[in-house]
Amino acid sequence: MEQDRSENLNEFNKIVETYVNDIRKIVFSYVKNYHSMEDITQEVFISAYKNLENFRGESSIRTWLLKIAVNKSKDYLKSWHYRKVQLTNWIIKDELVKKDVEGITISNFRDKELANLIMQLPVKYREVIILYYYQGLDTNEISSLLNLSVNTVKTRLIRSRDLVKRRFDF
Incomplete structure (x- = not known):
């Protein structure tokens, strides 16, 4: 019994090691906060561990x-916690911007601008861009992941690309 539990834990640790960076990236794309990303990533793996026996294998791990x-x-x-954190961060960021204009100017590189632009897109467009371009999922996988039709995913990809092109000077 104890050996089975140990084997399951070792197997799950391998899963965590394999996918932790993918999970962190996708969570960060939503919450845009390092500490919240770490907390949510931990919650994801706790939930997965608790429900591993319910995984039916209809999709990949x-x-x-x-x-x-x-x-x-x-x-x-x-959640209320998120709204409270956002308000606090906005106040702190506003004070930092006033103090560090030179630092902001120096960090104004094209790649950073594009990343910031993507992060400013509405969630429904940002999530498909990140899943498609940064996580390498195809439209069928995204469709399954987000419970959307494939056509909706394709439409959101087209619209998100258009938004990026209009806002970003190529």
Whole structure:
């Protein structure tokens, strides 16, 4: 009995090591805060461990974990804690901007601008861009992950690309 538990834990540790960076990236794309990202990532793996026996194998482990991460991230964005953190960060950021104009000017590189632009897109467009371009998922996988039709995913990809092109000077 104890040996089975140990084997399961070792197997799960391998899963965590394999997918932790993917989960962190997708969670950060939603919450845009390092500490919250770490907390939510931990919640994702705790939830996955508790429900591993319920995993039916209809998708890959990676897709299943990403789905948990997306749902946990969306739940966090709806929470009061998130709204409170956002207000506090806005106040602090406003004070820092006033003090560090030179630092902001120096960090104004094209790649950073694009990343910031993507992070400013509405969630429904940002999530498909990140899943498609940064996580390497195809439209069918994204469709399954977000519970959307493939056509909706394709439409959101087209619209998000258009938004990026209009806002970003290529």
